[in-house]
Amino acid sequence: MAKKWIRAEETGLGAEELDSINSGKKHGKERRIKESNRVHKQSVQFLICSYSLDHSHNNMYQLLLQPKLEIPPSETKSTLAVPLEFLGEAAFAGASFWGIEAAFGGVEGVVKTATGYCGGTFRKPSHREVLEGITGHTESVKVIYDTRKITYRSLCDKFWETHDPTNKEYLSFGVSTHYRSAIFYATEEQRKQAQESKIRRQMKLNKRIVTKIIALDYSDFFHAENQHQKYYLQRNHWLCGSLNLRSTEQFTDSTTASRLNGILALDGKVAVDELERFMSSTELPKQTMLVCEGIIQDFGGKESGRKHNLITF
Structure with a gap:
């Protein structure tokens, strides 16, 4: 039943008393509306939960069983412990990026690694496009390292151990394979150190190294898909x-x-x-x-x- 507001001429009460009565009725109506909305919201949540349990019981059960995982402070912002001025970047390619990333991930002084694509003409290529050889990219790995613990030169020297840099199949890059052996550099100093490292390695081998040393703007490194x-x-x-x-x-x-x-x-x-x-x-x-x-x-x-x-x- 609709509530009727009381008028002064019906009661003979003063204006302040009437305002108080009407205000109480108004607030009471607002409380009833809020309570109704709350009950309705709970009902909707219950229906959604019931639907999920009926149709995805196993998934919901597994979700409930999962423990609350602890994430250490170092995992929230892993590079904050290293001042920006001591963070260096490097990028390498050699056969599959899975193995290259793992090799550098185990090196002391490396802060983080990422697989991706670089050296091509398209922006943000997919793995399928790279495999098809239509973008000019190669599988590669970006390495972020602490310059106080390891040098770019040392990373280049480590690179030769991650794959066979004399594999002649890399010479067919862009024709029959999307793989290549390459060291990417962003500065003249990096180019110089990469070249010197290549010479040192070549002196220890009987086969010719086919690794290319290529200029790269690190902003043109595109992360590979999550998997x-x-x-x-x-x-x-x-x-x-x-x-x-x-x-x-x-x-x-x-x-x-x-x-x-x-x-x-x-x-x-x-x-x-x-x-x-x-x-x-x-x-x-x-x-x-x-x-x-x-x-x-x-x-x-x-x-x-x-x-x-x-x-x-």
Whole structure:
């Protein structure tokens, strides 16, 4: 029933008394409307929840079982501990970027790594387009490093160990393959150091190095899709899930992910030793520590003479 406002001529009451009565009725109506809206909102939420449980029971059950993951301070903004003036950039290419990224991820002084594409004419190419060879890009890796701990020269020297720089198939880049061996430089000093590193390496080999040294504006490095970041880490689903990484940005910005990816690409006892050393020197989420301990225990129960990595543990 609609509420009727009281008029002065109907009561003989004063103006202030009438205002008080009418104001109370108004506020009461507002409270009833708010309560009705609240009940309606709860009903809608209940219906949505019921629908989700009926149609996606397994997914909802798994979601409820997931523990709240702890993310260490270093994972929120991994490079903040290193002043910007001490951060350097480098980019390399050599066969698949999965292996190159893992190799640099395990290097002391490397802050973070990312797989991507560079050297082409299109902006933001997809992996499919790069594979088809229509963009001029090659699979490559960007490395962000702490110049106080490692030099660009040392990174170049490490590069030769990550692949075979004498592979003649790289000479067919753009014709029959999208792979190439290359060191990309952004400054004249980087070009000079890359060339000197190439000469030093060539003096140790009997075959000719086919690696190209190419100028690159690092803004023209385009990140690869999420599934191509930290390949070896993502293959270990439990460990990867414990870090709570979802987006490409999170994968490329995580120092912990870079290091673990490098460790998981190693073989046997070497990988275990590196993992134990990393655990003892790094603050990791509790869930990640438990998974790492499980990996080490499982490895210890396997036949030690067999060569394998830690991905499947």
